[in-house]
Amino acid sequence: MSYQTILITGATKGLGRELVLDLCKKGYQVFATGRNETQLQELMSQTGCLGKCFDLSQADAVAALFAEAKQALGQIDVVINNAGMNSRKCELADTNLDEFELQYAVNLRAPYLLCREAMQHMLPVKQGYIINIISTVAKRSNASMSIYTAMKQGFAGLNNVLMKEAQPHGIKITAVYPGGINTTFREQERPQYMQPQSAAAMVSQLLSNPEDVVVHELTFRPQVELE
Numbered sequence: 001m002s003y004q005t006i007l008i009t010g011a012t013k014g015l016g017r018e019l020v021l022d023l024c025k026k027g028y029q030v031f032a033t034g035r036n037e038t039q040l041q042e043l044m045s046q047t048g049c050l051g052k053c054f055d056l057s058q059a060d061a062v063a064a065l066f067a068e069a070k071q072a073l074g075q076i077d078v079v080i081n082n083a084g085m086n087s088r089k090c091e092l093a094d095t096n097l098d099e100f101e102l103q104y105a106v107n108l109r110a111p112y113l114l115c116r117e118a119m120q121h122m123l124p125v126k127q128g129y130i131i132n133i134i135s136t137v138a139k140r141s142n143a144s145m146s147i148y149t150a151m152k153q154g155f156a157g158l159n160n161v162l163m164k165e166a167q168p169h170g171i172k173i174t175a176v177y178p179g180g181i182n183t184t185f186r187e188q189e190r191p192q193y194m195q196p197q198s199a200a201a202m203v204s205q206l207l208s209n210p211e212d213v214v215v216h217e218l219t220f221r222p223q224v225e226l227e
């Protein structure tokens with residue numbers, strides 16, 4: 001099948017924004033979301049994509065987002081779970097429960113809920129594609145990133161089970177593990193990291209792969225990272 005309609009989270013900046021620019025240029029019909037109203041409106045005017053703001057830390061917002069996107073797009077062929085955040089870098093002893101709960105809600109619960117909505121929508125039509133943006137932190141354990149790592153490793157586990165449940169029904173699942181990207185994810189610029197446009201090109205090309213190929217994992221990094 002050729003995919004036409006895409007719901008993407010975390011589209012107001014960074015990787016998600018570049019993905020919307022790239023996908024709209026390629027002719028896909030995109031429903032974009034984030035929290036920043038001004039940035040989302042700018043993106044919608046620039047690309048012609050549809051969209052609405054939702055705060056994915058609120059569980060109810062995820063189902064509302066899916067319903068809104070479904071109404072706007074009709075069939076949803078592709079869901080890209082891209083939104084994510086890390087409050088700050090610090091040792092576990094200095095973290096607090098609020099940070100844990102926020103990261104749980106945004107980095108793990110929201111993609112879980114969106115995968116569930118997407119599966120309920122895609123299973124009856126026996127087609128669709130869910131792309132989960134995880135992180136290379138899920139493949140290693142860096143000091144000072146305990147909560148973020150835990151949520152991304154949880155997301156990777158969820159993705160891997162989902163892949164086994166979805167694929168027999170014609171639904172593709174890809175876990176994307178990017179290394180460092182120079183986005184607003186961190187306060188400081190990291191020019192040695194990948195440009196968000198480059199990372200977006202890597203993700204976007206998944207949709208152009210031959211129909212009889214499923215990419216289970218896509219791992220890519222900047223030149224300065226080896227693992």
Ligand SMILES: NC(=O)c1ccc[n+]([C@@H]2O[C@H](COP(=O)([O-])OP(=O)(O)OC[C@H]3O[C@@H](n4cnc5c(N)ncnc54)[C@H](OP(=O)(O)O)[C@@H]3O)[C@@H](O)[C@H]2O)c1
Nearest residue numbers: 010012013014015034035036056084135180181183184185
């Ligand atoms: N940058 C990296 O080095 C790197 C490496 C590996 C993986 N990743 C992953 O790649 C994905 C994109 O990251 P990025 O680098 O593009 O980060 P970014 O520039 O900080 O963008 C994050 C996006 O997520 C959205 N978001 C954050 N919290 C949200 C919430 N509560 N509700 C709704 N949307 C929310 C933001 O929207 P608003 O600001 O409008 O709320 C923004 O659009 C994330 O999942 C991240 O974990 C990043």
